[in-house]
Amino acid sequence: MAQIDQTHDPKLESWVQSANGHQDFPIQNLPLGVFSPRAGGKRGGVAIGDQVLDLGAALAAGLFAGEAARPAEAASGSALNAFLALGAGPRRALRLRLSELLAKGSPDRDKVETCPHAAEACTLHLPAHIGDYTDFYVGIHHATNVGKQFRPDNPLLSNYKHVPIGYHGRASSINVTGTPVRRPKGQTKPPDAESPGFGPSRRLDYELELGVWFGSGNAQGEPISIGEAADHVGGFCLLDDWSARDIQAWEYQPLGPFLSKNFASTISAWIVTPEALAPFRIPQPQRPESDPAPLPYLTDAGDQSEGALDLELEVLLLTPAMKAKRMAPHRLALSHARHMYWTVAQMIAHRTSNGCNLQPGDLLGTGTISGPDQESCGSILEMTLGGKDPVVLASGEERRFLEDGDEIILKARGTRQGYASIGFGECRAPILPAA
Template sequence: MSRIDETHDPKRRSWVASANGHPDFPIQNLPLGVFSPPGGAPRAGAAIGDRILDLLALLAAGLLGGEAARAVEATADGTLNGLLALGAGPRRALRTQLSALLAEGSAARGRAEPCLHAAADCALHLPARIGDYTDFYVGIHHATNVGRVFRPDNPLLPNYKHVPIGYHGRASSVVPSGTPVRRPNGQRKLPSEAGPSFGPSRNLDYELELGIWIGPGNALGEPIPVGAAAEHVAGFCLLNDWSARDIQAWEYQPLGPFLAKSFASTISPWVITPEALAPFRTAQPPRPAGDPAPLPYLWDAADQGEGALDLELEVLLATPGLREQGLPPHRLALSSARHMYWTVAQMVAHHSSNGCNLRPGDLLGSGTISAPDPEGCGSLLETTRGWTEPLRLASGEERRALEDGDEVVLLARARRAGFAGIGFGACRGTVLPARGG
């Protein structure tokens, strides 16, 4: 696991004034991403306050050396894939050198300052070419809530507590925060209808998830041991895995999610590194009495001791009515990454246990993370108890499902006494009308 060092010092301040006290991007975070400055091509950057530091410009200015320079050189193609592939050593060296360069009193300020861009003037892109995307289902409260809607007497299927459930999603439709999401058309059928019809989804939903970026991969046929899985994780993001529930209900048997999920998944654009999250590691919550112990290939004592993340997760909804009346977004949910039944290492180990080869830039989704209380539901399907209890908003609007013009915003924050808090940046998307709808 990542270690605590001088880069986490809460007393460290930056000469980038907006970083000091920034809710997401203080100098203790330094997430990595891909951006385009005005009139420029996509390139690697690091977020610091309300600025983006151009890493290739920093390299050209001779301000990076050794493994840190190697890390930035690997981004020459305009993606982070090469950097992610290098693993923790170069990534940690880059963090250390960036922290020193950006700290108050840095002798390099005069040479580094021209490498900064105002974030508001830049376009943010996907940080990596996503070769494969796999969505898990490790939020046990979500799984239980959804199960109660469809199977009141048996909400959790018998395999849930034995195996990290997942399915292979569609990488081509993963989009960065701010990209509008088109309501999908598809086949749907209500129980009262004699047959299916084709048209816009009537039960469009969001899903609050944690995204996991894969760094170094594994050779085909060579599983990743759970005790080594953390070495293959390069960072984290937020993930909204939009879901057309009515389309899914009709199509998912017998092979699982298909067009109801593949139309769009939105991620926050910054890769929050394992090093930045080191202070917020925590023990995996103990399993309830009577739950089965994980099989040996999924069990590692060190992972159980610090393999969970203490992250506060929040979902906000901005509707046309709220915006027109000047009202703030409505909080849909407040949850925590501690409600994941399986750790990230267990997900990686299970994914590769059959010899499946993971590659740098692959993306894993945690599955919807709900809290045990009604205020922490990670989807509208749960919040409205299967569409039967609509939300009432301060604008006078009601919502059973998402409507055109609605914007969903996911947020994540990490806090711990004695350390500077950090955030992930927003993961936002606005629903556009369906084609022909």
């Protein structure tokens, strides 16, 4: 696991004034991404306050040398796959140098000041080429809530507490935050219909998830052990895995999600590194005594002691009527990453246990992370009990599922006494009518 060092000092401030006290991107965060300024092409950058540091410009200014030079160059291009492949050591070296360059009193400030761009003038892009995407189902409250709607007496299937359940998603339809999502069409069959029909989904839903970026991969046929899994994590993001619940209900048996899930997923633009999240590592919540113990290949004492994340997760909704009235987004849910039944390391160990290979830039989704009550549901399917009990918004509107023009916004925040709070930036997308 990443260790706490001088880059996490809560007293550390930046000469970029907007970074000091910034809700997402203080100097203690330093997430990486890909952006393009108003004039120029795609390039690697670092979020610092309301600015984006241009890594290519900083390289040209001679600001990186020694151990930091190689990762700085790898992170300066139009995709971060080469940077992710380098692993933890080079990533730490770059973080340390970035902290030195951006800290108040930096002797290199005069050179660095020419490198940032105003974030509002930049376009954000997917930070890496995503070769493969795997979505898990580790939010036990979500699994229970959804299961109750179909199997009231037996909501969790017998394998859930033995194996991290997952499926392969569609990498080509993952979009960066801000990209509109078009309502999908598909086959649906209402319970009272004799045969299915085809048309726009009427039960469109969001899913509150964390995304995990893979760093260094593994060779085909060589599993990653549970004790080594954390070393293969390149960073984290927010993930909204959009779902068409009516299409899903008709198509998912016997092979699982297909067109109901692969039309779009949205991720936040910045890769928050494991080093930035070091202060927010917590023990994995202890399982009830009646639950089965994980099999040996999924068991590691270190992972259980610090493999969970102390992250608050939030879902907001902004409707067209609210925008017209200039109202603030309505909070739908406030959940927490500690509600994951399996750790990220357990997901990776299981994902590769059969010898399946991972590559730098592959993405893993945790599955919907819901809490134990209605106020912490990570999907509207749960919140409305399958559309039976509508959500009443601050505007007076009601929602059973999402409507055209609605915009979903996901946020995440790590807060711990004695450390600077950090965030992930927004993961948001408006919904367009079906084509």
